[in-house]
Amino acid sequence: MVDPEGFIKVPQRDAPLRAPDERIGDWHEVYAPQPAAERARDVAEQASRCMDCGVPFCHSDSAGCPLGNLIPEWNDLVSRHQWSAAADRLHSTNNFPEFTGRLCPAPCESACVLAIDERSGGSVTIKRIEREIADAAWEADAVPPRPARVQTGRTVAVVGSGPAGLAAAQQLTRAGHQVTVFERDDRLGGLMRYGIPEFKLDRAVLGRRLDQMHAEGTRFRTGCEVGVDPTAAQLRSGFDAVVLAVGALRARDDAVPGRDLVGVHLAMDYLVRSNRECEGDGPTAVSAQGKHVVIIGGGDTGADCLGTAHRQGAASVTQLDYHREPPAARDEALTPWPSWPLVLRITPAHAEGGTRRFEVAVRGFVGDAVGRVRSVAVARVAVTRTRSGRSRIVYVGGDLELPCGLALLAIGFEGVERGPLLDDCGLRLNSRGALSCGPDWQTGASGVFVCGDAHRGASLVVWAIAEGRSAARAVDVYLTGHSDLPAPVHPM
Ligand code: SF4
Structure with missing residues (x-):
């Protein structure tokens, strides 16, 4: 049975991760191994924090899970160590919970009632529980093929x-x-x-x-x-x-001065080459090893570049929030993305090192005598609010020049x-x-x-x-x- 005070008794604990220095030395997943019994007990305790809300915002498709994952049901089952039944409920709404449990930014957790008030101790760790249910089912060899009983001929x-x-x-x-x-x-x-x-x-x-x-x-x-x-x-x-x-x-590109210099790449081009190397296709031609890396863009693709560059042995990595030019010159109201630091999205890659700079706009890339990128010219900007409440970005001066041997454009699609x-x-x-x-x-x-x-x-x-x-x-x-x-x- 659901314990309505579970979230009071049990503090929120997300999945333990390997130490940053250890994980940037390999390409394995970031999670720390845990003895099976300890892991099961830990996850069951976390699931017991769920209140089984009458209106579970976590699985509404408007704010929570678009799959309609039956989150309170499998939280309850896991809290009672009924892992097999939990896996069945999970797979009834999600073909691939092992993917979402690793890759999804978990709108369900943002929508969880326990996330609303920090005195509640934070949301139920839904993403972790989902991944653990899925992995436990695979480890128990309990995800068999389910071929159709009847073929339609179509x-x-x-x-x-x-x-x-x-x-x-x-x-x-x-x-x-x-x-x-x-x-x-x-x-x-x-x-x-x-x-x-x-x-x-x-x-x-x-x-x-x-x-x-x-x-x-x-x-x-x-x-x-x-x-x-x-x-x-x-x-x-x-x-x-x-x-x-x-x-x-189709990646968004940017025709700022110096875009065609050697060493300026689209983020996805860089990631594909790196991932192909991990697949055994030979060394990437675009490695961060020994270079000062500047990532333009603060979203998940930028964070993937950040973690990849550290694993390749970058000399330094700087991630910039992106604005193409000082917008005061265009007198244009823009909504910043990613969010400004108050609601900053942080991934495990950000704990592995590097510098984040906000309120900056890229003026252009500066090359050396043979056409390789040498630095990134960056303008400082600030956000102000218009009377209607929209954000407006204005140039505030004090420009920077960041050393750069590899620039990665991670500015969306x-x-x-x-x-x-x-x-x-x-x-x-x-x-x-x-x-x-x-x-x-x-x-x-x-x-x-x-x-x-x-x-x-x-x-x-x-x-x-x-x-x-x-x-x-x-x-x-x-x-x-x-x-x-x-x-x-x-x-x-
Ligand atoms: Fe449980 Fe949070 Fe969903 Fe409520 S909103 S049912 S506490 S996971």
Whole structure:
């Protein structure tokens, strides 16, 4: 039974992490190993902090978990050491809790009632509990393949093997359709393979889930540039439905002076090369080793660069909040992102070293005689408020020049990459750089559906899975006239 005073008796404890000096010496996940019995007891105690709220904001899709994860239910089960039942409840709403338990910034925790008042001791550590339930189930060999009992004879092509594509593929395979996932890269996983560093997601965790999907009957084809080979016409004629889960990989760039100097890179280009080295593809051509690294951008991609640069042996790492130029010159009101220090987002990578600078704007990159970046020219800015309450950024003087041998632009994504696949389907990007769809997730092209970042814009792994699950239901209805699959979210 729920103890309504559990959060008073048990202090919040998140997962223990290895010491920063130790973890920057390897690429293993940041978590400290714990003896199994101690870990189970610790997590059960943390789950006992949940009050089983009458209105559990943690799993509302407006503020909490878009998957509608049954958080109070599995908290209760874990608090009573019913791990197997907790894993069943968790998997009933989430195909891949081992991914969200590692990668999601946990809007559920921000929405938790215990997060509202700091006297409550902080939110239930939902993300940690989710990861531990999922890992315990895998360690107990209790996540078997669940192939469909009946085949429908219908076929679906899923384009993209990131979390949205994989979620849609698993749901549709389990509903009895023959699903083929097409992936452009040479390995499966999308951003989870080449965008996310291994210290956040061990590739064995990804691999065991892919093995399960193989065993359930999902087919995979890697190295396919869909739109070229196969063409869009071949895909549409060869399959009864197509799901576009191609992500929003077009990186935002910035044409500040010096952008074309050697040593100035898009963050995702840097991360992909580094992650390929970890996969055994040979040394990266863009290493931080021995260099002064400046990361422009304060979001999660910037934090991934931060942790990666330290593991590569950077001489120093500085992360800048990004503003292209002193905005006073443009007299423009901007909303700063990431948040200013009062509501600063901190990841484990930030405990590993480096310097964060806020209220700065990049003026440009300065090169040496042979065209390599030598420093970053930075202007100091400040935030003021307009009468209407909007933030306005003004130049305050006192510019800096930061030494730099590797500059990484981590300033977001602009949307879906254009190409023959979209052109030949007659699809255009909307003002957000994304693909629009109707209430049934179908694009303007008949039988072609969309989900994940390709529809929502660059977002959280949990939203990708939620959209993949929801689009799968729509495809199931399209193919069979009905569906028992869940649809946790609706199109934007
Ligand atoms: Fe438990 Fe927090 Fe959800 Fe309430 S909001 S049910 S305390 S996890």
